[in-house]
Amino acid sequence: MGRRLVVVGGDAGGMAAATSARRHDPDLDIVALERGRWTSYSACGIPYLVGGEVKRLDDLVIRTPKDLRDSYGIDVRMRCEAMAIDLDTGKLEVRNHELSRTFTLGFDLVHLGTGARPLRPPLPGIDLPFVGGVQTLDDAGQLLRHLTSPPPWAPDGIERVVVVGAGYIGLEMAEAFVRRGASVTVLTDRSEVMPSLDPDMGAHVTKVMRGLGITVHCGTKVTGFEPGSVRAGGTSFPADLVVLGLGVAPNAELAEEAGLTLGAAGAIRVDRRQRTSNEIAWAAGDCCASRHLVSGREVYVALGTVTNKQARVAGANLGGGYATFAGVLGTAVTKVCDLEIGRTGLTEVEAADAGFSAVAATIESTTTAGYLKEAAGTIHVKVVAERGTGRLLGAQIVGRGPGAAKRIDVVATALTAGMSCGEVAELDLGYAPPFSPVWDPVAIAARKAASLATG
Amino acid sequence: MGRRLVVVGGDAGGMAAATSARRHDPDLDIVALERGRWTSYSACGIPYLVGGEVKRLDDLVIRTPKDLRDSYGIDVRMRCEAMAIDLDTGKLEVRNHELSRTFTLGFDLVHLGTGARPLRPPLPGIDLPFVGGVQTLDDAGQLLRHLTSPPPWAPDGIERVVVVGAGYIGLEMAEAFVRRGASVTVLTDRSEVMPSLDPDMGAHVTKVMRGLGITVHCGTKVTGFEPGSVRAGGTSFPADLVVLGLGVAPNAELAEEAGLTLGAAGAIRVDRRQRTSNEIAWAAGDCCASRHLVSGREVYVALGTVTNKQARVAGANLGGGYATFAGVLGTAVTKVCDLEIGRTGLTEVEAADAGFSAVAATIESTTTAGYLKEAAGTIHVKVVAERGTGRLLGAQIVGRGPGAAKRIDVVATALTAGMSCGEVAELDLGYAPPFSPVWDPVAIAARKAASLATG
Numbered sequence: 061m062g063r064r065l066v067v068v069g070g071d072a073g074g075m076a077a078a079t080s081a082r083r084h085d086p087d088l089d090i091v092a093l094e095r096g097r098w099t100s101y102s103a104c105g106i107p108y109l110v111g112g113e114v115k116r117l118d119d120l121v122i123r124t125p126k127d128l129r130d131s132y133g134i135d136v137r138m139r140c141e142a143m144a145i146d147l148d149t150g151k152l153e154v155r156n157h158e159l160s161r162t163f164t165l166g167f168d169l170v171h172l173g174t175g176a177r178p179l180r181p182p183l184p185g186i187d188l189p190f191v192g193g194v195q196t197l198d199d200a201g202q203l204l205r206h207l208t209s210p211p212p213w214a215p216d217g218i219e220r221v222v223v224v225g226a227g228y229i230g231l232e233m234a235e236a237f238v239r240r241g242a243s244v245t246v247l248t249d250r251s252e253v254m255p256s257l258d259p260d261m262g263a264h265v266t267k268v269m270r271g272l273g274i275t276v277h278c279g280t281k282v283t284g285f286e287p288g289s290v291r292a293g294g295t296s297f298p299a300d301l302v303v304l305g306l307g308v309a310p311n312a313e314l315a316e317e318a319g320l321t322l323g324a325a326g327a328i329r330v331d332r333r334q335r336t337s338n339e340i341a342w343a344a345g346d347c348c349a350s351r352h353l354v355s356g357r358e359v360y361v362a363l364g365t366v367t368n369k370q371a372r373v374a375g376a377n378l379g380g381g382y383a384t385f386a387g388v389l390g391t392a393v394t395k396v397c398d399l400e401i402g403r404t405g406l407t408e409v410e411a412a413d414a415g416f417s418a419v420a421a422t423i424e425s426t427t428t429a430g431y432l433k434e435a436a437g438t439i440h441v442k443v444v445a446e447r448g449t450g451r452l453l454g455a456q457i458v459g460r461g462p463g464a465a466k467r468i469d470v471v472a473t474a475l476t477a478g479m480s481c482g483e484v485a486e487l488d489l490g491y492a493p494p495f496s497p498v499w500d501p502v503a504i505a506a507r508k509a510a511s512l513a514t515g
Numbered sequence: 516m517g518r519r520l521v522v523v524g525g526d527a528g529g530m531a532a533a534t535s536a537r538r539h540d541p542d543l544d545i546v547a548l549e550r551g552r553w554t555s556y557s558a559c560g561i562p563y564l565v566g567g568e569v570k571r572l573d574d575l576v577i578r579t580p581k582d583l584r585d586s587y588g589i590d591v592r593m594r595c596e597a598m599a600i601d602l603d604t605g606k607l608e609v610r611n612h613e614l615s616r617t618f619t620l621g622f623d624l625v626h627l628g629t630g631a632r633p634l635r636p637p638l639p640g641i642d643l644p645f646v647g648g649v650q651t652l653d654d655a656g657q658l659l660r661h662l663t664s665p666p667p668w669a670p671d672g673i674e675r676v677v678v679v680g681a682g683y684i685g686l687e688m689a690e691a692f693v694r695r696g697a698s699v700t701v702l703t704d705r706s707e708v709m710p711s712l713d714p715d716m717g718a719h720v721t722k723v724m725r726g727l728g729i730t731v732h733c734g735t736k737v738t739g740f741e742p743g744s745v746r747a748g749g750t751s752f753p754a755d756l757v758v759l760g761l762g763v764a765p766n767a768e769l770a771e772e773a774g775l776t777l778g779a780a781g782a783i784r785v786d787r788r789q790r791t792s793n794e795i796a797w798a799a800g801d802c803c804a805s806r807h808l809v810s811g812r813e814v815y816v817a818l819g820t821v822t823n824k825q826a827r828v829a830g831a832n833l834g835g836g837y838a839t840f841a842g843v844l845g846t847a848v849t850k851v852c853d854l855e856i857g858r859t860g861l862t863e864v865e866a867a868d869a870g871f872s873a874v875a876a877t878i879e880s881t882t883t884a885g886y887l888k889e890a891a892g893t894i895h896v897k898v899v900a901e902r903g904t905g906r907l908l909g910a911q912i913v914g915r916g917p918g919a920a921k922r923i924d925v926v927a928t929a930l931t932a933g934m935s936c937g938e939v940a941e942l943d944l945g946y947a948p949p950f951s952p953v954w955d956p957v958a959i960a961a962r963k964a965a966s967l968a969t970g
Contacts, residue, residue: 072953105886105948119886128639228947254689364953365946386941393945402945417941431560431574466951469944476942477932486841487931488808489924490848490857491820492683493560496921498527498819 062087064166065372065378066152068142068314069136070099072367073345074173075123075134080375081171082132090134091165095141098197099125102366106200107229110207117197117204145170145318147338158416166382168432169340169378172315172328176308176346176362176450185285191302194229206301207240213288214300218242222290222299224282226253229398230305231265234274237303238397245275245299247292256392257456258407260422264458268399308362310347321456325360332384334374341379342372353387354405354453355414361388389454391472395464398437402468405454405475407436408444417447421508425501426478427461429493431507437461441505443471443481445513450480455505462495467502481510517542518623520833521607522589523597523769524551526556527822528800529628530578530589536626537587543834545589546620548609550596553652554580557569561655562684563634565662566691572659600625600773602793624795624833627770627783628826631763631801631817640740646757649684662695662758667756668743673697676743677754679737681708685760686720686851689729692758693852700730700754702747706961707733711847712911713862714866715877717896719913723854763817765802778804780815789829797833799825807932808842809860809908810869816843844909846927848920849899853892857923860909860930864897872902876963880956882916884948892916896960898926900968905935910960917950922957936965 065081065088067074078090087221092099100123108114125136139158146152152165178193180186190211193199210217221237223230226248237244244254246269252262253269253276264454269276275319280293290297311325321337323329328336335342345367352359366388391404411418421443426436439459446453455471457464484506491498499507520536520543522529547554557579563569580591594613601607607620633648635641643883665672676692678685681703692699697712701708701724707717708724708731724731735748745752765782776792776842778784783791783803790797800822807814815912821843831838846859866873881891894914901908910926912919931940939961946953 102884102886102953104946104953105884108884108887108948113889114886185737198573232947236945363946366952368942369943386582386938386943389943391943391945393947395947395949404943404945429557429560429563431557432563434568466918466921466945467924469922469942469955470928472943472945473925473928473932473934473939475936476938477928479928479932483841483931484928486824487924488820488824488841488844488846488859488927490846490859490921490927491559491818492687492848492850493557493563494850494928495848498557498559498823500924 061114062089062165063066064089064091065169065171066165066167067092067173069173069175070096070136071103071173071175072364073175073347074171074369075100075174076368076371077171077344077375077378078128079132080372082134082304084376084379084381089486092128092134092136093140093142094136094138095157096196096198099123099128099136100362101172101197102169103195106194107232107236109200110233111239117201120197120320121409142314145314147318148340150340169342171374171378172341172343172347174311174314174347176310177303178308179306181306183282183284188285190287190299190515191285191304193304194233195308203303211287212302218300220298220300221245221303221305222247222288222297223305225305225307226250226276226306227255227305228392228394231394233303233305233420234269235396238272238274243366245277245297246295247277247280247282247290249281250278250352254401256351256400256403258409258442261440261442261458266397266403269396272397308346310360312347315343315347324358325349327360329358333377334370334385335377344374351387353389355410357414359390360387361390363392372492380406387502389472389475391468395465398460399458400465402457402502403448403455404468404472405452406444407454407456411444411453416453418444418453419447419509419512420444421505421512423505423508425504426497427459427464427501428495429497432493435494437462437464439464439501441501443505443509445481445509447513450482450510450513452481452484452506455502467500470502481506481513485510517544519544519546519621520624520626521622522547522628524628524630525551525554525591526558526628526630526814527819528630528826529553529626529800530583531823531826532626532628532799532830532833533583533589534587535827536624536834537589539831539834539836547583547589547591548595549591549593550598550612551651551653552593554578554583554591556590557819558650561649562687562691564655565658566694572656575652583598597769600769605795606844624797626829626833627796627798627802628768628800629769629802631765632836633763634761635759636761638737638739643740643742645742645754646740646759648759648762649688650763658758665755666742669965673755675753675755676758677699677702677752678758678760679745680762681705681731682710682760682762683847683849686849688758688760689724690851693727693729700732700752702735702737702745702752704736705733709856710854711858713864716895716897718915720851720854720856724851727852741771764838765815767802770798770802777811780804782815784813788832788833789825789840797829799829799929806842808844810865812869814843814845816845835837842926844930846923848923850920853915855914855920856910857912857920858910859923859927860907861899862909862911866899866908871908873899873908874902874967875899876960876966876967878956878960878963880959881952882914882919882956883885884952887948891917891951892919894919894956896956898960898964899940900936900964901918902968905937905968907934907936907939907961910957922955925957936961936968940965
């Protein structure tokens, strides 16, 4: 028997590392602990399950415990939670919730993929059952049960949904319930929805959401919950169901108690190989911090793509290979009904925070040639550039029509390459009338930013 | 009065240069000659006009002669054709077709935006009126007239259309007539449709087109036309209307007769500022050659994006500024019904021609998360890499679903930056279930190519 790797966490941050380690080392003894009932699932798919586009909870499971055992030789222990890690002796204390007993597991290497948990501020009534989260498949199951067994104050079914928070999850859940025909209210204490955008870009989203029939209250602080209603901004909003989308916090307590160094947002600090401050302990995903490719700062970005990349890197290293994680740009796309949103790199606000003297150019264009009037959607692109050099720092997109949000990938690629806005403006991008105006909106915005930055 | 610039050609290659020159030099005396009846139109939009998505011919006109006169102070002379240029004396011989008279025009600078013409091989019957081209708005007008006044052998209207050639125009015109409810046959002498793709990728397009109900005959050489039919491959195809999509040749005769050096495909050779071999003569667009950013070779790429970029550069230089054209990647996107196609850089065949030892990786994935079964489309991505170094050389995409073809822009950006396939595989690209699997198909293909190239 080879050395033993214990992986803590059965979702992507853990299991993608475990399978990657297996590909690198067929002899590694890999034990994986999952405290819940599911492995390797797409939490990002939950809004589409609730919205009815995904039919069954199981469809979101990418690899079952059986797959992981049979195809990867990983000893997956379900309902088993790591309670404490002793890195000096190489021992884990594990609680088997199924059998209600605790046991000790020795290891040579340990990998933490403990993920994150939704923020639940200590407000009166937040633990009422009609206030749901969107983090695990169990959360998803609970939301689905609410739909089929509505609370007593909604005998005819879930008709009024209040979404608290207006980030990715908030918007996607708003769409999900719009699809289900519910009346949706979104509450946020920010000045606009989508706090990962600059407020001027968020304002476009707020406006379109209202146009879609979603009630949006910005600058409205939630103060508590009562059965059937949400108190916020001095008034009361009727709610058959409440969905919390207030962001997440890393599950880093186990690491901290084991003596590992934490970093940004209290997440586990790792080096570029995904190793923690202890050489036998590694980590990946929503429990750990990352380096931002533009600011150079340590940041906390909890996104599925980042998790998968980090876990693959950690696994390669755990399996005796060599791999590094390049860092993050915070690239993200989302949509609410037909409105698409993308962002990458630094916003204007973030650029200033990071010490850049930045300029920003915003343009309005269309996603197709303007004369294809039925297909053409309006697209707003904001490009942030360093004053003087014209260096590209980031971009934000809000728009409708073909490929609106995924245009952000051009900016992500250019940021990785360290391009200037002038270079982005001249890129040989694909054009045909159903896909773009002859000058792609990203190129138009980059040209304007280049001119502002250096002109 | 400032110096005089004469611009030959009223479409993008000419007019985008003229307007760019005007922005740089308010005093320049700019005269523009257009032999036809239209200025600054989108020839790329013709298939969508024929297909009915664009309602009026005028919708494709971006700037009318009046706009150009009133907003840019350009003296536009319609129906005026440059017959000869004397660069030693700075004089142009111009034929006014409207008045049937010839006059002489002096100039300090001349800019050629003479464009290209569709290839019309000298086959029997090719000049019959039912054999149409797709190059100018007059061609478009003629196609529309055929639809309303069909030929005598099609008294009930245009029901059977034969498209000769299966490149961008061929496919787009096939879609246009499918939209109109016609029965469409595409004939090509190549082994697959889309000769700008490698044959293995073209085969995916051929297959899908057949699935869409389009009759496709590959390896079938057209030998002639008779009223109501096309002769090809030893048989006869009934045709109420024939559309030629056999590619284009540069209109470079005027330049050649003026003593300017020609280059690739007989197109006008220009330097990176778009200057010809004579310092007072400049050129842009489909009449001139370009430098390929990957192969370093002089190539002939006739695309609207390239034209607009080159013309802007030429105009800046003509107006006393300084600008250079970066070069081309041959990035192009198109679609036929719901199938999208993209390509950039070198194909496997082109890479070998250019002297690269290349490997190619092809993958099949989906455009959304696989569990969004209704939205997910199959996408094939082929990435070409240099053996040993893993340098990215090009990519091709054939697929359905959100943002399939425009994903090629990530590759175009990475090619411009000189990235390796391994770097592309690690890019922080946007992910959410309606937009992409967690690993974008482009990243998956790049990873496989990196592994093949360096593994």
